[in-house]
Amino acid sequence: METEILKVTHLNKFYGARQVLFDVNFTLHQGEVLTLLGPSGSGKSTLLRTLNGLEAFQAGTLTFNGQPVVADEAHWQKLRQKIGMVFQSYDLFPNLTVLENITLAPVKIQGRSAATVQAEALALLERVGLSAYAKAYPRELSGGQKQRIAIVRALALHPELMLFDEVTASLDPEMVRGVLEIIKQLSQEAAMTMIIVTHEMNFAAQIADRVLFLADGKIVEDTPGQQFFAQPQTQRAQEFLDSMDF
Amino acid sequence: MDWAVIQQSLPEFAKGFQLTLWLSASGIAGALVVGVVVSLLRYFQVPVLGRLSGAYVEVARNTPLLIQLFFLYYAFPVLGLKFSAATCGIIGLVFLGGAYMAEGFTGGFNGVSQTQVESGRALGMNQWQLARYVVLPQGLALSVPALAANVIFLIKETSIFSVIAIPELTNTALDLIGLYYRSNEYLLVLVVAYAIILIPLSLLLTWLERRVRYATFGD
């Protein structure tokens, strides 16, 4: 775990006069799985969205792959091809088939050859057990299936970092497992670097190399995963874990 | 009610019927083109043109077609711009309808959910790619109901063309009433003629709305 993928220093974010992130600092290494935990409203999702340029920040620096991030929209558009993101609301494009959803960005945005991308997309679909649905439209799929495809759609761009924003929060309980399995596989087999915001404590405990515990827009704890769940360092985190019935 | 009177008037009404259809079709086609262009200029907030488009939409939507037509037909010739009545009618309908269609398209574009737009952005799309692959296909589908309502509205507005003596349906009926004083008969034919155009058309448009909605969103 030597190469630094992402470095966040003194990040501050405001909505108008209200500050929502306070002096956030952390470093993420290649292959590392970082889990953001904390009560609702603690700023986890906001932080994640800031890392993808979907939210602006007002002070601090981001360094991605050793390069300082220039925080304007044109630069973010390039960067987002390397930082995949999956949302809570599995928003596949409803007017495109599953395969078209996956190949759209690699072909039209990255300009890669349609044949290569298609072969790759089919292989990815195979891995998530959905190759039978390549020609189907999103309306024919369950929420869990759509979310798995949203993950594949992000992976097809060959990202170096994946961001998962409460990807199982809108799913029916029986769908959750399949989606989490894929994320686990991605970490174990492909050593994907990722940052995960989740409320699934069991999953977090299994997958997290490190936990950032946030409260009120501040990082309260930055602890290795195993240790966090066994013995958090702060009272605040202990209370949180107790309240999660974990 | 004298059926012979009605029968005798049918050839006259047939001409008016054709003219109403022709004027409506040209006006609506023009309005759709103007509407798309204007709504795109506004959506992308093109400098100057976007603001002008906004002003045009407000002026055209908040003034009556009748006054717009009077300007075209009576006032413009004083400045040396003289058009035939039918041309004035079509220009007027495109002017009014373009604004309504633009509002319809704008509503559709703005109706595309924020999460869809974000998904596109998260894939690294720029403004044009977002428009081409996310906002346009979904926004056009969302705007169909408003556009369909505008089509019906604009066809009905052609009845106002009677004030500048274009011999469409309403003008035909008023002329015949003036000539023969048989208001009941001619008004009946007039209402039936509009029903013949508008009832099948609105059924067709409702069917089309459902088809487009299903093809795009699957519900």
Place this chain on the structure above:
Amino acid sequence: MPHSGINVLFEGHNLVRLLGGLWTTVWIAALALVLGLSLGALLGALRTLKNPVLRLGLRLYLEFFRIVPTVVLLFLAYYLVPELFHVDSLPGSWMAVIAFGLWVAAEFSDIVRGALLSVPVHQRESGLALGMNRWQLFRYVLLPQALKLELPATINLATRVIKTTSLLMLISVMDVINIGQQIIEANNTTYRTGVFWVYGVIFIFYFVVDYPLSRWAQRLAAQQKV
């Protein structure tokens, strides 16, 4: 510039006459709205009842007004009302009020029905759970919520009624446009470009009334989306 067209507005009582015509326009629109909104609210509420005959009848009423252009409605009123009610001397302005009022009632009944039906079921059930009867449910739960929902559409309907008053001259009502035409004709030889100024002023009259209303409706609709 003695012959500049704008002077036609200040010749004699021309401006006062135009404003008088505007007043005719305004009171016809206002009366048609009061009549149409009251009748439409009643019809809209009736359309949410289960009675199939009533619903079909009211639906046909709505569809009739959806199909027939307002110009034609005016002429129907102009020719049919005297015949049906055996009155000869009803002025055109009253027939316009009747025609517009019935049209507004049809359109508004659909707005009211839509708003009433879109009040969430759990609101209805909460009211029933509190022991309200049907009238109390309508009065205290459905109506206040529906009124808020339907306000933007109602304002838009009002702007349409105001624009539609431009058709009054067709049945010889002395509205602002009819008076404008008289002024133009009387001054045609003296002020050749007078036609521009007179229509221009009328154009502005309509815009000044309708534009703020439609902006208000847009703002309300935007707030409701959030």
